[in-house]
Amino acid sequence: xxxxxxxxxxxxxxxxxxxxxxxxxxxxxxxxxxxxxxxxxxxxxxxxxxxxxxxxxxxxxxxxxxxxxxxxxxxxxxxxxxxxxxxxxxxxxxxxxxxxxxxxxxxxxxxxx
Amino acid sequence: xxxxxxxxxxxxxxxxxxxxxxxxxxxxxxxxxxxxxxxxxxxxxxxxxxxxxxxxxxxxxxxxxxxxxxxxxxxxxxxxxxxxxxxxxxxxxxxxxxxxxxxxxxxxx
Numbered sequence: 504x505x506x507x508x509x510x511x512x513x514x515x516x517x518x519x520x521x522x523x524x525x526x527x528x529x530x531x532x533x534x535x536x537x538x539x540x541x542x543x544x545x546x547x548x549x550x551x552x553x554x555x556x557x558x559x560x561x562x563x564x565x566x567x568x569x570x571x572x573x574x575x576x577x578x579x580x581x582x583x584x585x586x587x588x589x590x591x592x593x594x595x596x597x598x599x600x601x602x603x604x605x606x607x608x609x610x611x612x613x614x615x616x
Numbered sequence: 617x618x619x620x621x622x623x624x625x626x627x628x629x630x631x632x633x634x635x636x637x638x639x640x641x642x643x644x645x646x647x648x649x650x651x652x653x654x655x656x657x658x659x660x661x662x663x664x665x666x667x668x669x670x671x672x673x674x675x676x677x678x679x680x681x682x683x684x685x686x687x688x689x690x691x692x693x694x695x696x697x698x699x700x701x702x703x704x705x706x707x708x709x710x711x712x713x714x715x716x717x718x719x720x721x722x723x724x725x
Contacts, residue, residue, distance in 0.1 A: 536713065545717035546659075546703065558711045593658060601646040601707055607658040 505530065507596050507608035515614045521582040524611045528575050528596030534558075535577040536605060537569060540591040549592075552577055553599050581613075589615045618642045620716035622704050627722045628694055636689045636702050636719045644709020650678050650689045651703040653718065659703055663689070691721075699723045 508527045516522050528535050537549040548561040552571035569579040575596075581588055591612050595605035620640045628634040640648070647666040651659035665671055665680035665687060677690040691698055701718040708714050 534711075538715070546705075546715035548712060548714065551711050553711070561712075601711060604649065604661050604664055605713065606661065607651075609658050 507594060507606055509592075509594055509608040509611050511611060512609065513612045513614075515616065516584050517616050518584055518586060520584050521580065522584060522613060523578055523580045524592055524594075524613075526577045526579075526594035526596075526608055528577070528594075529606055532596040532598055532606075533575050534597045534599040534603070535571055535575065536595045536597075537577070537579050538593045538595065539563075540593055540610070541589075546593070549579065584615045586615050589613060618708060618714050620704055620706060620714055622702075622716040622719045624717070625720045625722070627724060628691075630694055630696060630723055630725050632694050633690065633692050634694060634721065636691070636704075636721065638687045638689070638704035638716060640685050640687070640704070640706045640714075640716075642706045642708040642714055645682065646707040646709070648678075648680055648687050649705040649707070649713075650676075650687075651705065653701045653703060655700075662702075694723050696723050696725070 510525045534553045536551040538546045540546050550560045551558045555571045566582045571577045591610045593610045595607045597603035597605045622638045650662040653659040663678040670679045675692045680687045703718045704716040706714050
């Protein structure tokens with residue numbers, strides 16, 4: 504069974520630009536969660552989608568948004584990029600129950616110049 | 617608020633046993649996870665506890681006490697490849713997973 508895939512793996516943008524990251528979950532998984540990981544802050548929860556609906560949202564500004572498609576693939580978008588948005592963005596998929604294990608993709612390394 | 621605390625760094629010797637502690641305070645509890653993350657890689661699942669007690673899986677064991685808001689990950693017969701960050705995470709209420717900042721484990725020869 505293929506794992507979680509994320510594209511692109513690396514991205515360099517400049518301040519003010521916007522970016523879209525993509526995540527394809529494990530086949531059969533209906534939940535996708537997004538996290539931001541920085542050296543100082545660890546893994547910070549962005550949002551979770553299940554069956555195309557956002558089930559929960561972390562404490563990030565409105566510049567961070569996401570969506571999920573009917574095939575469970577998910578995208579997250581960051582508009583008006585700031586230097587502080589430089590981070591590793593990880594997506595994790597699970598079947599969708601509260602107790603399910605989340606399986607992580609390799610991440611997208613975003614650098615904002 | 618919700619928070620998870622774990623030591624920032626630990627050092628241990630190859631072949632030894634190390635225990636990584638995690639304390640948590642969350643609104644709601646649907647299980648506690650441990651993940652391993654090597655530098656530059658994604659976290660990989662190690663263990664899951666939802667009931668009090670010890671779960672053993674090969675060289676790794678994880679313990680949970682819900683009343684104390686406490687868990688630990690025990691690594692036996694340490695190997696150099698165990699050098700990594702270990703993340704404690706709680707599935708809190710409302711389908712939200714809270715992660716600790718991680719414990720960087722250095723295994724020395």
